[in-house]
Amino acid sequence: MGVIVTNASSVKALVVTRSLGRKGISVITTDCERFSPTFFSKYSSSHFLSPSAEKSPIAFIEALLGQVKRRNIKVLMPINSIETLLISKFKDRFSKFTKVPFDDYSKMIQLHDKEKLMRIAKELDIPIPTTYSIEDISEIRKIAKVLEYPVVIKLKNATSSRGISYAFSEEEFVAKYKQTILKYNLGSQEYPLVQEYIIGDGYGVSVLFNCGDLRAIFVHKRLREYPITGGPSTFRVSIRHPEMEKIAVKLLEYMNWHGVAMVEFKLNKRTNKPVLIEVNPRFWGSINQAVVSGVDFPHLLYKVAVEGDVKPVLSYKLGVKTRFLIDDMRALLAILKQTKNPSYVLKELLRKSDCDDVIDYDILPFFAFLYIGIKKFIKGNKKRLLLEYEICYYQ
Numbered sequence: 001m002g003v004i005v006t007n008a009s010s011v012k013a014l015v016v017t018r019s020l021g022r023k024g025i026s027v028i029t030t031d032c033e034r035f036s037p038t039f040f041s042k043y044s045s046s047h048f049l050s051p052s053a054e055k056s057p058i059a060f061i062e063a064l065l066g067q068v069k070r071r072n073i074k075v076l077m078p079i080n081s082i083e084t085l086l087i088s089k090f091k092d093r094f095s096k097f098t099k100v101p102f103d104d105y106s107k108m109i110q111l112h113d114k115e116k117l118m119r120i121a122k123e124l125d126i127p128i129p130t131t132y133s134i135e136d137i138s139e140i141r142k143i144a145k146v147l148e149y150p151v152v153i154k155l156k157n158a159t160s161s162r163g164i165s166y167a168f169s170e171e172e173f174v175a176k177y178k179q180t181i182l183k184y185n186l187g188s189q190e191y192p193l194v195q196e197y198i199i200g201d202g203y204g205v206s207v208l209f210n211c212g213d214l215r216a217i218f219v220h221k222r223l224r225e226y227p228i229t230g231g232p233s234t235f236r237v238s239i240r241h242p243e244m245e246k247i248a249v250k251l252l253e254y255m256n257w258h259g260v261a262m263v264e265f266k267l268n269k270r271t272n273k274p275v276l277i278e279v280n281p282r283f284w285g286s287i288n289q290a291v292v293s294g295v296d297f298p299h300l301l302y303k304v305a306v307e308g309d310v311k312p313v314l315s316y317k318l319g320v321k322t323r324f325l326i327d328d329m330r331a332l333l334a335i336l337k338q339t340k341n342p343s344y345v346l347k348e349l350l351r352k353s354d355c356d357d358v359i360d361y362d363i364l365p366f367f368a369f370l371y372i373g374i375k376k377f378i379k380g381n382k383k384r385l386l387l388e389y390e391i392c393y394y395q
Contacts, residue, residue, distance in 0.1 A: 001072050002026030003302065004064070007079035008038035008047060011324060011357050014365050015288045016077060017043050019298040028071065030064070037358075037368035053083045061090050068098050075099045075305045077283075077298070081159045084282040085112060101305035102259040103281065111261065111279040114193055115156050124254060126247055127275050130196040135188050140177055143194065144170040150197040152230075153180055156190060159280065161231035166197065198266040198275050202233070203241060205248035205263045206290050208297055210304050212256040214249055216297060216313040218290040223321070224348075226331035228338075232285035234328035235353065238293040238320040244274045251279070260297050262286075286322070288357040293320040324357040326373045 003020055007013045008031035017027045021043025029036070029044045032052040039047045048067060051059035064087070068076060076098050078084040087094065089105040102108070110116045121128045129152075132143055153176055155163035163184060167173035173194075180192050202222035208215045224235040248263040262284035264277040283297075290297055294316040303310045329349070336345045358366045 001074045002028055002045065003075045003077055004028050004030060004067065004071075004073050005038070005077050005079060006030050006050075006053075006064075006083045008036035008044070009033045010038075010079060011369070012283050012285055012287050013079045014038045014041060015291060015357060016079065016283060016298040017041050018360070018362060019291055019296055020302060021045075023299050023302075025299075025302065028067075028073070030067070035368065035372070037365040037372070040364035040368050042362050042364075053080075053086050057086055061086065061093070065090075065093060065097075068094060073098045075101065075302055077301070078102070079283050081112065081280070081282055085109065099305040101301050103255075103257060107255055107257070108281050111255065111281040113156050114154060114278055117276075117279055118193070120254070121251065121276050124250060126251060127273060129198050129275060129277070132194040134177075134191045134194065137178075137181075137188075137191075140174055144173050147173065147194065148196065149173070152195045152197050153177055154193045154195060155180070155184065155186075156193060160285070161227050161229070163192065164230055166229065198268055198277070200267045200269040200275075202277075203239075203244055203265045203267060203274070204233075204284065204286065205241070205244050205265065206260070206284065206287075206295070206297065207248060207252060207257075207263070208260050208300050208304070208310075209252055209257040210309055211258050212253060214253070214312065214314075215304065215310055216295050216300050217245060217249070218293065218295040218297075218316055219245060220286060220289045224323075224328060224331050226327045226334070228331055228334045232324075232327070233289075234331045235323040235351075236286055236289050236321070238289060238316060238318055240318065241274070247274060247276065251276075260301055286357075288355065289320070289322045290316075292322055292355045293317045320355075321353045322355045322357060323353045325359060326369055 003025055005013050005017050005027055008029040017029060017038050020027050026045045027043055029038045029047040030050045032050055038044055050063045053060040076094055078087045085108055088102050088108045091100050094100050115133055118128050118131050150166050150168045153165045165176045167176050204220050206218045219239050219241050220236045221239050222233040222236050225231050225233045244265050262280045265274040266277055268275050295313050300310050332345045332349055358369050
């Protein structure tokens, strides 16, 4: 008996696996990628390949259900958005054989879908960016004239930086909005949201709820992210922010939430007030920050699933800094291209952190991530060089 952790190719799956494994819990990992770094962790007692949840959702569910039955699994822990939403949709099938410590799909989608979330926040008088929904393509020009630029174009059901773009003028907005619709083949009900661009630092309030009751809370501030225009954090620090905490708890108590979630905010530079950006109703990319600071969300979630409840964890170490070095180097390279200030970049690279998300005495996953990172870098450069060659050749 043990726990199945999905999405073994991700950093957060590695953090969850290490967290549970260090508590003596048997962890079985899975992914559709053969060379998944978490497979190489000493805390992954075994692993198996599963179909892609994105490309073959039903096959993924059937394969996972078969493993749950065969291995007598105690808890199922999906990691990324697609897998978590999919498993919550088929939760009744899994609940006959194992614990699934996540909320029902109907509530999951209300937080995951940015349009639905903004409506709920508005009802609760929670500050949000000025938001526009477009259902008719003919409205784009009309809306373009009333927007205050810059604006953010966002997919309603995407995570991290996928599908996000920025427009600084009417013409750029119209062009990029239409490009997004074509690129992602969106129907009128799926047209992207348009939001005011909030200038300010990013924050995350991470929580664990047990049937509507708060059981753990943690806040971090983003010091750096990749892509640098808006993506997962690569360097961050643990803090407290009572106003953000109050808003996050208010929202999730209203939802009668069960499980983990991370509520993202921007601290508006002009007003110094928090603005709700989105909610991740699942494990989040910077989960290691909370674990290192003293709020071990994966183990707490496991205990809620197995024991029914857990003693609240409402305090933690402040000022703890963690980073994901591989992506943080990519962020610093991007900053270098913009600033042309190598001394600043070098200073930031050498800036002290208390812990890395991947580098650990459980060392093999780091080399796997490094290998994958180098392959992506080479592949990206090859594409860029080929494009430059084609442009020169045809000029």
